[in-house]
Each structure stands twice: as structure tokens, then as C-alpha cells.
Amino acid sequence: MTQPARPLDTVLSALAPVFGDRLSTTQAVRDQHTALESWLPPDAPDAVVMVRSTEEVAEVLKLCNAHGVPVVPFGAGSSMEGQVNAPQGGISLDLSGMDKVLSVNAEDMDCTVQCGVIRQRLNEDLRASGLFFPVDLGAHATLGGMAATRASGTTTVRYGSMRELVLGLTVVLPDGRIVRTGGRARKSAAGYDLTHLFVGAEGTLGVITELTLRLAGIPEATSTLMCSFDNIGAATAAVVTALQFGLCLNRIELADAVQMAAINAHGGSTLPEAPTLWIELAGSAATVDHDADVLRDLVQDAGATGMEQAKNAEAAAALWRIRHSALYASRALRPGIKGLSTDVCVPVSALPACIEGITEVVRSTSIQAPLIGHVGDGNFHMVLLFDPEDPNETAEARHINSKLIELALSLGGTSTGEHGVGLGKKGYMAAEHGTALDLMRDLKRCIDPANIMNPGKIFDL
Amino acid sequence: MTQPARPLDTVLSALAPVFGDRLSTTQAVRDQHTALESWLPPDAPDAVVMVRSTEEVAEVLKLCNAHGVPVVPFGAGSSMEGQVNAPQGGISLDLSGMDKVLSVNAEDMDCTVQCGVIRQRLNEDLRASGLFFPVDLGAHATLGGMAATRASGTTTVRYGSMRELVLGLTVVLPDGRIVRTGGRARKSAAGYDLTHLFVGAEGTLGVITELTLRLAGIPEATSTLMCSFDNIGAATAAVVTALQFGLCLNRIELADAVQMAAINAHGGSTLPEAPTLWIELAGSAATVDHDADVLRDLVQDAGATGMEQAKNAEAAAALWRIRHSALYASRALRPGIKGLSTDVCVPVSALPACIEGITEVVRSTSIQAPLIGHVGDGNFHMVLLFDPEDPNETAEARHINSKLIELALSLGGTSTGEHGVGLGKKGYMAAEHGTALDLMRDLKRCIDPANIMNPGKIFDL
Structure with missing residues (x-):
């Protein structure tokens, strides 16, 4: 037999x-x-x-x-x-072989791509059109994956995340049905918003195979300011004011003192080891010039202790290279260690309470945790450097991560601004969503009754 | 017994x-x-x-x-x-008695309200804060109803619709469970996007009772230009260029020649009876001044035949009064007749084909159909003036509406930009969504198995 x-x-x-x-x-x-x-x-x-x-x-x-x-x-x-x-x-x-840019509609500033297109590739393809796709996360990522995890990046403060920039999708449901959601119209009130059901579902409800995306015009001019503050509260207050003024903000990034020390150690620089902001303005040359003046006054009033304004594109690139060296600088604090990157996001005004609260927790452990953040959105990462072979360090890192999420939720925030839940954060979903988690499970059972799509991610059934 | x-x-x-x-x-x-x-x-x-x-x-x-x-x-x-x-x-x-503004967080530019708050009321409450809620539809409407129908308005080209501006909801499910979706964080990647599932569901999946909304700062300055063109294609081309230039556009409205004639007849004015744009810029005074110059050049290059630039706030208000008289002017063409307002939305570049196509259909009937539109979003309304007691006129009006939707769908658009489906458009959902409509029905059956929530709206089961 x-x-x-x-x-x-x-x-x-x-x-x-x-x-x-x-x-x-x-x-x-x-x-x-x-x-x-x-x-x-x-x-x-x-x-x-x-x-x-x-x-x-x-x-x-x-x-x-x-x-x-x-x-x-x-x-x-x-x-x-x-x-x-x-x-x-x-x-x-x-899905990496599904990498065709299917159409670019320059007049309507949208495009349709297969899910496997790498975002950098799309922007290379778009260059001649004067347009670009503005979600600029650090990773080498496909647009399908970015939609599936509701990714964002440094320019989200201006353009929004994948949530705002996906106009429509082609999705294969678990039973093999192919559905098209949304479309090329800028808005629609025609029935349920299926597009947003799949954006952020991390492949647990079906497979995104094509995406229609909003594009943006490449701004005529940009201007970059880097400035430091005595404390996180002062830096955050400057951000709140800049947002309320409606300046043509393009990027607002924050590093804490620990991160700046790591950057100095890694790059041999002598930057102030204090909370630091990078602020980029973008728009027409006239607007950028005007807003740059307002911004300088405003950060000075907020108590900036050091300020460097890039005089030209090269100088601006140099300031941004400092920002982009953060992750390598953090990892260099403990060579060979990957680190757990936290990802909470809170209302911007709650950032000082959140960062000060967690900094105290970190100090009570042996873990180094440099902080870098997309502070215009209230989202920041701490790279918790721990040796996964060491049970004590592992416990401490998990303790920090869990305390941080608890703190963020108590401040009206979320456990994850842009990395998603996957396997790593599903233990926090009940605390974050309450009864709404049951509804998520209902939806999963409805669309994927055999539980074949990425099972065990986001939540257990 | x-x-x-x-x-x-x-x-x-x-x-x-x-x-x-x-x-x-x-x-x-x-x-x-x-x-x-x-x-x-x-x-x-x-x-x-x-x-x-x-x-x-x-x-x-x-x-x-x-x-x-x-x-x-x-x-x-x-x-x-x-x-x-x-x-x-x-x-x-x-739900009109649930009309409390529960909290305003000026620093984070958000607020939480009960569903019965009228949007104009919210803006009166906000005035002192320097903030406002930017979905400005024409109707007297509650914020809960606006979310349920995924409403938008004249400033959607800048701020987005209810889709973009609702951060979180409290929803009562058909079985009485209370769920909270989203939150006050500007972005989150924590699980399924339940907020967007209820925004636009027209009360068929549950009852929205509270909303957390994004607010915007009241702009420092505005500038209004009204200009006319020989044809819709030239007007649309001007809009496309203005959008691509990234000007600080706040409103872009279009009326066709029929609408302008109705406005003249109603108000005793002698405005050019030709396709007309109203364009409002908003931002800092410096930006508005700069962009107004660019805009004037750009509409001139696009072939504007008449142009009136408001010199001050009063003059701007007068130009906008003309725009706002459109609905009354249309209805005055046939006193006592309410009219069916069409609501398709297409990619902006497809507007000339869509409008020219439907104008031919209208000409083949006895129906008057002045056109007014939020043209920056590709959304326009024709008020089809017909007597519901007259079977011939009724048939003609329904024919125009149905041809228009067919045309919009063929151009990559949607049957409804902002009015929703309700009872009036459910016959078009199969053509618009294909297999995706089956998925909508699956979701409805999952969340509302007894079919008690607003049954018979959007689609039949």
C-alpha cells in the first residue's frame, strides 16, 4: 500500500x-x-x-x-x-521577476507597475519625465512589498506613505480570483475601499501583483538646515511650529545625542553630541528662499544651539550623508551585531514624553540604543544593539522594545510606524487594537478560509 | 391563539x-x-x-x-x-444629537469629534486655534455622514478627501461590538486598515460614532484667478500644467459654456459664455505672490481668452460667489425641478474626451445639463434638469447618466467621485468593479451576516 x-x-x-x-x-x-x-x-x-x-x-x-x-x-x-x-x-x-513598468501617465502624474519593480528602478525610469515616486525608505525594496507593509520614508511628512500614494491594485485572492481595486481617478466614492484593505495586510489576504501609484513633480529647489538643541523637547517644539506654519517641509529627521556620538566615533567628525534635526525644504526657488528664512528664525526661537545651512546642493548632500551614516554608525558601536530596530510612532507633541520615558528605561539596562527618527511624522527608531546569543542582553532588548510600545500606545501612538507587524510585533496587537483585532481575524477568515496566505503573520488565528 | x-x-x-x-x-x-x-x-x-x-x-x-x-x-x-x-x-x-467636539489637539493638528458634528460647526469651534478642517463640500453635512460617503470638496486637490483626512474611527458593528480603528499617530503599519474599510461603506458595515480628523493651518494668504477658454481642452491643459508645476493650488473649479450662460441668465451678468476656470492659490504671502505670476503666464500660454485676477479678498469673494451661484443658476433654468447631479471622476487628462463625448450625447436629447467641476481632481457634475413626471425626459436623463458613467469607466475613471453609490448608482457597480464586487459582498456578509446595516445600498446581496 x-x-x-x-x-x-x-x-x-x-x-x-x-x-x-x-x-x-x-x-x-x-x-x-x-x-x-x-x-x-x-x-x-x-x-x-x-x-x-x-x-x-x-x-x-x-x-x-x-x-x-x-x-x-x-x-x-x-x-x-x-x-x-x-x-x-x-x-x-x-515576485521579483514581475518587474515591468507597465505605463507612465505624465499628464496625470501616475504610473502602473508590476509588484516586483524596485523603487529606485522606477525613479530611474521616471527621471526624464520630471516626476518621481516619493516613498524613499532606506531599504532595497519592491513596490509590491512596500505596499504590502504600508511602507513610508523620510519624505512622508510631505507626500504621505504607501497608504496615500497607492491609487489601485491588482490582487490575486487565495482562491485564485483576480480583483482590480481602485483605479486612476484621483478620488472615488464607489463602494468599499479594497485598495486600503490590501495595503498593509502583509500578504495575509492575497498577493498584490500590480500597483497604480501617484507620482510627484521633482521640486525646482531644495534647502537643507541641520541644527542641534539642548534637549529633545526643544527640537520637537521647533518641529511642531514648522508644521503649523505650513512651510514647504520635505524631510524632518532627528537624531539623539547617543546617535550623534556614534556618528562622530564612526566618521571621525566633531559634531555637537546633542539632539539634532535635519530639515529639508522643497518647492519653487522663491518659496524655498522665503521659507528658509522663516525656518531659521523659528529654530533659533526654539533654542537651537548650533545651526548649519547648506549653501548649495553639494553642501546639502554632505549634511544628508551625515544623516544616512546613522545606521552604519550605530552598528559600528558593536561590530557583527545587527540590532533590533524599534518603530513606534506617536503624535508629534508626545515625542518628548515618549523619548524621555524610554531613554530612562534604556539607562537602566546595559543596552546601547542610538535613536534616529522621521520626526515630522512622530516616528522614530532606536537600534537596540544586543547579542542574540546572550540571554541577559536579549531579555533587556526585548524589555526595552516592549516598554517602548507600551509607552507609545499610552500616548495615543502605534507599535509600528512603517516596519509592519510580521512575526516580531504580533504579540502587541491585542494591546494596540482591542476588539478591532477580532474584526481583523474575521476578515482574514472570510478572505482566506484555508489560511494559506502568509500564515502566522500579524496575528494568530 | x-x-x-x-x-x-x-x-x-x-x-x-x-x-x-x-x-x-x-x-x-x-x-x-x-x-x-x-x-x-x-x-x-x-x-x-x-x-x-x-x-x-x-x-x-x-x-x-x-x-x-x-x-x-x-x-x-x-x-x-x-x-x-x-x-x-x-x-x-x-445621530445628529451626537454633536460634541471631544478634543482638539492644536500642536498635533488633529481633533476627535462625535459623528453628528456639522462640519461648519467644527470650523467655527476651531477658528481661534488658527486651524480648520478642509473638506468643504456644498451641503449641510455631518462629519460622520461625510466619512460614511467618502465625501470631498473644492479643496480636495490640495488636502485630500475624507479618505486622506480621517485618522481613526469608533465604529459599532452590527452585532453591537464597539471597535476603535486607527489612532492619532500620523502613520501606522500595525495590521489591517479598518479605518478605510468603514470610510465610504455608507453605513452598510456598521455605524461610525466618533472620528479623529487631521486638521490644517489656515493659510496666510490666498489669490484667486478667474479665466475663460475657447474650449474645454485648453482649460484642462492649463490645469494639467499647473498641477505639474507644483503651484500652491487650493481650488481649481471649471464651468462649461452652458453653465456660464445659466449664471448670466440668473444673475444678470455678462460673463463670457465659454469654459471658465476659477483657480485659488494659498500659502505664505511670498509663495502666493510668486505662484500667481507663474499661474498667469501659464494660463495665458494655454490660450486663456479672458482673465480676471482678484486684487483683494473682497474681489476674490466676488469671483467665488459667481462659482457658488452655479447650482441655483442651473435650477433656475427650470424652476421647481431638482435635477439629477452626475458625479463621474476621470484622470485629469481624460477630461476633454469625457466632457466632449457626453456633450454630444446631451445634444441628442432635450435635456439641459450645465456642467461644474472640481477639475483639479478630474471630478465634475452635470445637473440633468428633467421632470420626473415626464417619462420621456426621465428616460433621456437616465440615458445621459448611464452613457456618462460608461464613458468615464472606459477612460479609467469612476462612476462617483464624491456622492457615493446609495440606491442611485448600484446598477453600475458590476461594470465598475468586476470580480472586486464579489469581494465587497463577501466582506458585507462577513461583517453583517443578518444584513441589517443599511440594506440594499451600494449593491444587492
């Missing part, structure tokens, strides 16, 4: 003749399809299928749904909270 | 001792709780319950859910497509 075939084997046997060498079960390929950027341990899938079209995605999902085999969508693999891990095994659906 | 009580009677008997004279079944009160602003015939509920708190809403819903009695949420009753009608009878849930 023969054993009945495992569901996975049945699915792979059916896929093999269709996908040929685009179906792989080799250890090396499987190991590449895990969350390599995450602080969480990797968890490889049983197999990897490289798809090239929406129809192929539908074919794989239909089969996996019929046999209860987990499917984990995979783009560039750069998500932070283990979203692309496969803790329940199954198939990693590699 | 006694007859079993009707479900409605059972519910009313249970509610009577709790609500006293806030429960009414008198004809006069019931007749006030229908869609009086709509082109559709009214349909009164069996009873009206005036609620004062989220908990009371939960109590009513729990009871109605247990007995399968329809519930129709009611705010100011100003929706356009019959959203507050009760074609299946049941209870009209009057």
Missing part, C-alpha cells in the same frame, strides 16, 4: 511541469528566501516558485488553496519583522 | 422604555428621515431612534441584529443618492 502524497508534494508535482527551473527546492535558494534583514532568526520555505505574471500567481494560489499549502509572497526580502519567513513551511512566491 | 409579534414591534417594545420620546413612529418624523436632497423618491423608515452615545448605538444594533430589523444611519440627511432612505423599512438611527 502506498502512502498518500503530502499536500506539498502534490502541489509541487503539479507545478513542476509548468514552472521548470523556476521551481526550486534546493537549500541555497530556500535559504535566500527568508528575512535576512530582520533581527528574527530565518525560517526557510520548503520550495521557491518564481512567477512572471498575475495569471501564474493565480495558478499557484488555486493549487495551494485546494491543498492547504502556505504561500509566502517574496519581493526583495528586505522586510524587518520576518514577514517573508516561512515558519509553517510551504512555498515562497518570488 | 395570539399572533407572534413582528420583529420590528418586538424591537420597538424593547427600545421604548429606554428611549422614551427619542423613539418616534409619527409620520412627520419618519418623513423627515428620508433623502430629501436626492433625485430619488423618498422612502421613510418605520421608526426613528435618536441616540446620544456609542453605547446607545450598540444597544439598538444588538437588538436589531437579533431580530433582523434594518438600521439606516442618519446624520443631516443631505446625501445625494438615497443613502438615508429606508426601502426595506426598519429604524432610522438619528
Whole structure:
């Protein structure tokens, strides 16, 4: 008597003749399809299928749904909270080959792309049109993955995040149905907002295969100011005033004293080791000139102790290089250590209470935790440098992260501004959402009754 | 043997001792709780319950859910497509008494209000703070109703619609569970976007009882330009260029020649009877001055045949009074006739094709149809003036509306930019959404299995 075939084997046997060498079960390929950027341990899938079209995605999902085999969508693999891990095994659906820019409508400032397009690639393609796609997160990421995790970046204070910039989607549902949500119109009141249901669902409700995105015009002029303050409260107050004045703010980034010390140690610089803001204005030359004057006065009134205004594009780039060196500088504090990046987001006025509160907690531990943030949105990261082999440090890092989330929630904030939940933050969802988490579970059961889509992410059923 | 009580009677008997004279079944009160602003015939509920708190809403819903009695949420009753009608009878849930502004956070530029707050009231309350809520639709409307229908207005081109400006909600689900969605953080990547599921659901998934809203700073300066063009294509081309230039645009409104003739006839003016734009800039005085110069050059290059620049606030108000007289001027073409307001929204570049296409259809009928639009968003309204007692005119008006929607969908647009679906547009949802409509139905069945929430709106099950 023969054993009945495992569901996975049945699915792979059916896929093999269709996908040929685009179906792989080799250890090396499987190991590449895990969350390599995450602080969480990797968890490889049983197999990897490289798809090239929406129809192929539908074919794989239909089969996996019929046999209860987990499917984990995979783009560039750069998500932070283990979203692309496969803790329940199954198939990693590699979408990186779906990398065509399908259309650019310069007049309407929108474009439609396949999910595997890397955002830097899109911006290279767009350059000649004078347009760009303004979500500029640090990672090498696909636009599909960015939508799935509701990503944002340093210019979100001006342009919004993926939440605001995705106009429409093509999504394959777990049962293989293909739906088109939203469209190219700038607004619509026609029925349920399915687009936003899939943006941020981290692949647990279906697979995003195409996206229609809003674009923006490349601003004529920019101006960058870097300034330091005696304390976080003063820096935050300057940000609040700048936001209320409606200045043409493009980026507002904050580093704390620990972060600035790390930057000095790493780069051999002698910058003030105090809370520091980088503020970029963008718009027409006349507006930028005018607002730069207002901004300088305003940060001075807020008690800026040091101020450097970039005189030209080169000088501005140099100031931003300092900001962008933060992550490397942090990691260099403990070579070989990746660090857990926290990601809370609170109302901007609550930033001082949140940062001061957590700084006290950090001081009571042995952990170094430089802070860098998209402070115009109230979102900041602390890189908690700990050795995962050391149980004491691991406990301390987890303690800080958990205290920080508790504090952010008590201040009206969220556990995650832009990294998403994945495996790393699902323990906090009940505290953050209460009864609303039950509704999320209801929706998941409704759309994915066999629980094949990225199972175990965001919440357990 | 006694007859079993009707479900409605059972519910009313249970509610009577709790609500006293806030429960009414008198004809006069019931007749006030229908869609009086709509082109559709009214349909009164069996009873009206005036609620004062989220908990009371939960109590009513729990009871109605247990007995399968329809519930129709009611705010100011100003929706356009019959959203507050009760074609299946049941209870009209009057939320107008929930009219408290619960908190204003000036530093974070947000506020939390009960659903029954009228938007004009909120702006009066906010005036001293230097802030305002920027969705300025024409109707007398509650913020809860505006969220439920995903409303927008003339400044949506700058600030976005209810979709972009609602940060969080308190919602009562059909089974009486109270959920809080979103929050005060500017962004979050924590789980499914439940806020956007309820914004635009027209009360078919639950009752919105509280809203957290983004506010904006009142701009320092504004500048208004009114200009006319030989044809719609030239006017639209000017709009496209202005949008691409990233000017500080606050409002961009368009009227067609028919509308301008109606305005002249109504107001005794001698304005050019040609496609006309009203463009308002807003920002700092320096920015507005600079951008006004650019704008003037740009509309001239686009072929503007007439141009009037407001020299001061009074002159600007006079130009905007012309714009705001459009609806009255249209209705004055046929006194006593309400008219059906179309509401398609297309990519801005598709406006000339859409408007020219439908103008030909209108010319083949006996219907007058002045056009006014939020052209920066690609959204425009034609008021189809027809006598509902005349079967021929009714058929012509419905033919125009249906041709217009067909045309808009073929151009990548939507059947409704801001009025919603209600009863009036549900026949077009299959053409607009395809398979996605099935997913909407799945969600409805999941959240409201007894189909008590505003049944028969948006789609039939």
C-alpha cells in the first residue's frame, strides 16, 4: 500500500511541469528566501516558485488553496519583522521577476507597475519625465512589498506613505480570483475601499501583483538646515511650529545625542553630541528662499544651539550623508551585531514624553540604543544593539522594545510606524487594537478560509 | 391563539422604555428621515431612534441584529443618492444629537469629534486655534455622514478627501461590538486598515460614532484667478500644467459654456459664455505672490481668452460667489425641478474626451445639463434638469447618466467621485468593479451576516 502524497508534494508535482527551473527546492535558494534583514532568526520555505505574471500567481494560489499549502509572497526580502519567513513551511512566491513598468501617465502624474519593480528602478525610469515616486525608505525594496507593509520614508511628512500614494491594485485572492481595486481617478466614492484593505495586510489576504501609484513633480529647489538643541523637547517644539506654519517641509529627521556620538566615533567628525534635526525644504526657488528664512528664525526661537545651512546642493548632500551614516554608525558601536530596530510612532507633541520615558528605561539596562527618527511624522527608531546569543542582553532588548510600545500606545501612538507587524510585533496587537483585532481575524477568515496566505503573520488565528 | 409579534414591534417594545420620546413612529418624523436632497423618491423608515452615545448605538444594533430589523444611519440627511432612505423599512438611527467636539489637539493638528458634528460647526469651534478642517463640500453635512460617503470638496486637490483626512474611527458593528480603528499617530503599519474599510461603506458595515480628523493651518494668504477658454481642452491643459508645476493650488473649479450662460441668465451678468476656470492659490504671502505670476503666464500660454485676477479678498469673494451661484443658476433654468447631479471622476487628462463625448450625447436629447467641476481632481457634475413626471425626459436623463458613467469607466475613471453609490448608482457597480464586487459582498456578509446595516445600498446581496 502506498502512502498518500503530502499536500506539498502534490502541489509541487503539479507545478513542476509548468514552472521548470523556476521551481526550486534546493537549500541555497530556500535559504535566500527568508528575512535576512530582520533581527528574527530565518525560517526557510520548503520550495521557491518564481512567477512572471498575475495569471501564474493565480495558478499557484488555486493549487495551494485546494491543498492547504502556505504561500509566502517574496519581493526583495528586505522586510524587518520576518514577514517573508516561512515558519509553517510551504512555498515562497518570488515576485521579483514581475518587474515591468507597465505605463507612465505624465499628464496625470501616475504610473502602473508590476509588484516586483524596485523603487529606485522606477525613479530611474521616471527621471526624464520630471516626476518621481516619493516613498524613499532606506531599504532595497519592491513596490509590491512596500505596499504590502504600508511602507513610508523620510519624505512622508510631505507626500504621505504607501497608504496615500497607492491609487489601485491588482490582487490575486487565495482562491485564485483576480480583483482590480481602485483605479486612476484621483478620488472615488464607489463602494468599499479594497485598495486600503490590501495595503498593509502583509500578504495575509492575497498577493498584490500590480500597483497604480501617484507620482510627484521633482521640486525646482531644495534647502537643507541641520541644527542641534539642548534637549529633545526643544527640537520637537521647533518641529511642531514648522508644521503649523505650513512651510514647504520635505524631510524632518532627528537624531539623539547617543546617535550623534556614534556618528562622530564612526566618521571621525566633531559634531555637537546633542539632539539634532535635519530639515529639508522643497518647492519653487522663491518659496524655498522665503521659507528658509522663516525656518531659521523659528529654530533659533526654539533654542537651537548650533545651526548649519547648506549653501548649495553639494553642501546639502554632505549634511544628508551625515544623516544616512546613522545606521552604519550605530552598528559600528558593536561590530557583527545587527540590532533590533524599534518603530513606534506617536503624535508629534508626545515625542518628548515618549523619548524621555524610554531613554530612562534604556539607562537602566546595559543596552546601547542610538535613536534616529522621521520626526515630522512622530516616528522614530532606536537600534537596540544586543547579542542574540546572550540571554541577559536579549531579555533587556526585548524589555526595552516592549516598554517602548507600551509607552507609545499610552500616548495615543502605534507599535509600528512603517516596519509592519510580521512575526516580531504580533504579540502587541491585542494591546494596540482591542476588539478591532477580532474584526481583523474575521476578515482574514472570510478572505482566506484555508489560511494559506502568509500564515502566522500579524496575528494568530 | 395570539399572533407572534413582528420583529420590528418586538424591537420597538424593547427600545421604548429606554428611549422614551427619542423613539418616534409619527409620520412627520419618519418623513423627515428620508433623502430629501436626492433625485430619488423618498422612502421613510418605520421608526426613528435618536441616540446620544456609542453605547446607545450598540444597544439598538444588538437588538436589531437579533431580530433582523434594518438600521439606516442618519446624520443631516443631505446625501445625494438615497443613502438615508429606508426601502426595506426598519429604524432610522438619528445621530445628529451626537454633536460634541471631544478634543482638539492644536500642536498635533488633529481633533476627535462625535459623528453628528456639522462640519461648519467644527470650523467655527476651531477658528481661534488658527486651524480648520478642509473638506468643504456644498451641503449641510455631518462629519460622520461625510466619512460614511467618502465625501470631498473644492479643496480636495490640495488636502485630500475624507479618505486622506480621517485618522481613526469608533465604529459599532452590527452585532453591537464597539471597535476603535486607527489612532492619532500620523502613520501606522500595525495590521489591517479598518479605518478605510468603514470610510465610504455608507453605513452598510456598521455605524461610525466618533472620528479623529487631521486638521490644517489656515493659510496666510490666498489669490484667486478667474479665466475663460475657447474650449474645454485648453482649460484642462492649463490645469494639467499647473498641477505639474507644483503651484500652491487650493481650488481649481471649471464651468462649461452652458453653465456660464445659466449664471448670466440668473444673475444678470455678462460673463463670457465659454469654459471658465476659477483657480485659488494659498500659502505664505511670498509663495502666493510668486505662484500667481507663474499661474498667469501659464494660463495665458494655454490660450486663456479672458482673465480676471482678484486684487483683494473682497474681489476674490466676488469671483467665488459667481462659482457658488452655479447650482441655483442651473435650477433656475427650470424652476421647481431638482435635477439629477452626475458625479463621474476621470484622470485629469481624460477630461476633454469625457466632457466632449457626453456633450454630444446631451445634444441628442432635450435635456439641459450645465456642467461644474472640481477639475483639479478630474471630478465634475452635470445637473440633468428633467421632470420626473415626464417619462420621456426621465428616460433621456437616465440615458445621459448611464452613457456618462460608461464613458468615464472606459477612460479609467469612476462612476462617483464624491456622492457615493446609495440606491442611485448600484446598477453600475458590476461594470465598475468586476470580480472586486464579489469581494465587497463577501466582506458585507462577513461583517453583517443578518444584513441589517443599511440594506440594499451600494449593491444587492
